[in-house]
Amino acid sequence: MELFDHTLSDLHELLHKQEVTVTDLVKESFKRIKEVDDKVGAFLLLNEENAMAQAKKLDEQLSEGKADPSEILFGLPVGIKDNMMTLGMKTTAASQILDNFEPVYNATAVEKLIDANTITVGKLNMDEFAMGSSNENSSYKLCRNPWDLSRVPGGSSGGSAAAVASGQVPFTLGSDTGGSIREPAAFCGVVGLKPTYGRVSRYGLIAFASSLDQIGPITRTVEDNAYVMQKIAGHDHRDSTSVDKPVPDYLKALTGDIKGMKIGVPKEFLAAGVEDGVKARIKEALAKLEELGATCEEVSLPHSKYALPAYYILSSSEASANLARFDGIRYGVRKEENELLQTYKKTRSEGFGDEVKRRIMLGTFALSSGYYDAYYTKAQKVRTLVKEDFEDLFLQYDVxxxxxxxxVPFKIGENVEDPLTMYVNDILTNLMNLAGVPAISVPCGQADGLPVGLQIIGKHFDEETVYKVAHAFEQATDHHKMKPEL
Structure with a gap:
């Protein structure tokens, strides 16, 4: 655990001074996993034999002076959310329908980490097909919040956040469709970024809602997050939604200086429904940012009240189309019957969990003849209005x-029988997916002994400013240094 109290740049320095080896880091990761993951449940699959063999090769490169000293991620262990393709390692999206699926290629984001000589120690728990806000929809096992094992870690990237918070790996990859990186990052007291849509390739990510999904990093600090983002960002010709735009140097943005910056605080984000303890921590964070020289003003996102229903109609509609491919014929588990239609029915009814079925049915209904214009088309119009709200505010405000x-994180089982209450957990995060803008969650203290996340939202492709504000706040506080005791 002591090794992973260090930042990524600290670990990099220790490796190149040969004070630790890559093998030491990987062993430490698996040791910690064996100590705590039976309680936490962050990992679905471990890659121990291959990871140790790879560590040995990288140690040889280090000892021979062949390791690139500018590659900060060299030799560092990483966990990958189980909806990203990993060559030679099972990828299930936490669903029974893909229980036997082993990909024949790597996701682009995974490939970029491999090129940086990171070591994948395993695949991380999640809500099935990334559908959920609590990680209770995994078809394999529960993932628990390291701060309080009776509470959820958030979803759908619950395993990715819990693994970092509990010191099992120094960083992970998650995916965010409506808040699935930021919500678990907030619940587990770590840093999670949803990049601008199109900034990180989605190639090799098992699609939930293709126009909303984005891969992003989860780390202990903002600087660590920027290092990982620097590596995975960029254009990919295999992803038609990937934007061919130069990737700036995110580390240069971490100056700590936010004097003169204008911050908008949407009044809808602190309205009824937000717990008093959460409001108090956010107001303290805003006061701290003003101390650092920024100006905070109340603003409005007038169409935000329509965003949640629009999000669930659009995401479920895309899910109903994307998940049609899981039929037991070409790949995945097959429940054989005498007739083809019965094979489809049995495979899908036994392979998908309740939440996935619920969203497929909702999406199919919204796309059906007679309801398409009333629901899907109207939701797309709301999406445009939400995007315009952000664009108007960003003419005047930096973030x-x-x-x-x-x-704060709720109890396991508390909302599982009430899907509508569960969906409301995304009320402060799904707008950014609808608009495609970047947003980060950073720890900003605790309420009732549980972590609270501060969300910082930026303009399209302006992750630099988001990182600048997040880093300045982090450096002026000690919230990121707090750790759960398992």
Missing amino acids: LIGPTTPT
């Missing part, structure tokens, strides 16, 4: 700020 979640 927008509010809480990441309306509450």
